[in-house]
Amino acid sequence: LVLGFVLLMFILNACRQNEPKGFVYDPTVPYPVLNPGDFWPSMFDRRGLQNAWVHDGKLYCNTIDVGGKHNYLYSLNLENGLVEWRADIKAYASQPVSIQGDTIIFSSYLGDVQAHDTTGAMIWSIDFESSYGGHWLDTSKSKLYISEVYGSVWVFDVKTGEKIEELPKDSLSRIPPAIKREDFAASSKIYEFEYDHQSYRVSVSVNTNRMEYKIEVDSGSLIERK
Secondary structure (H helix, E strand, O other): OOOOOOOOOOEOOOOOHHHHOOOOOOOOOOOOOOOOOOOOOOOOOOOOEEEEEOOOEEEEEEOOOOOOOOEEEEEEOOOOOEEEEEOOOOOOOOOOEEEEEEEEEEOOOOOOEEOOOOOOEEEEEOOOOEEEEEEEEEOOOOEEEEEEOOOEEEEOOOOOOOOOEEEEEEEHHOOOOOOHHHHHHOOOEEEEEEEEOOEEEEEEEOOOEEEEEEEEEEEEOOOOOO
């Protein structure tokens, strides 16, 4: 259970000549669409990606296209810089994904909940009809809790998306944490890979006091090996 938001900050420390050709920064333009197999560090345009969560060498995040039709959930590989998959979502999120085993659960700020497997295929979906107040995962019982803003807490089966029961609001205080701070801190890591004659170093650091990720991407020319 993570009650705080995970903030992702990208800092791309690359030389001007390493920027994508023809790149022009315009904050009014929606974030560029990334396709599976794309090299995501070269398409990063300094606006960052939202509500990131790092798990098993993958970065799960979504882009925000307010009022548009291009909201996506991404799985980005931190070990080779490639886009693993992209899934359509109805709206952007207000909190990161929740993960249990091979199931990745995403919910938009409107309460549209989707469960995906590790290939990005959707397993089930829920259109939460009440006012959405956040979701929490109990991995010990494989249950997903979705809270109404001023009402009950609804419980769903993680594997099937089936509604199980309705609980009072204060039941959330009894849910065991799905992710402890020490587990979150353990996700700090450095990833190194090569792509198109460039070397890349991705450093993931964690501030557990604020439940915050900071990811730095450095690139440079490869030194020829003899």
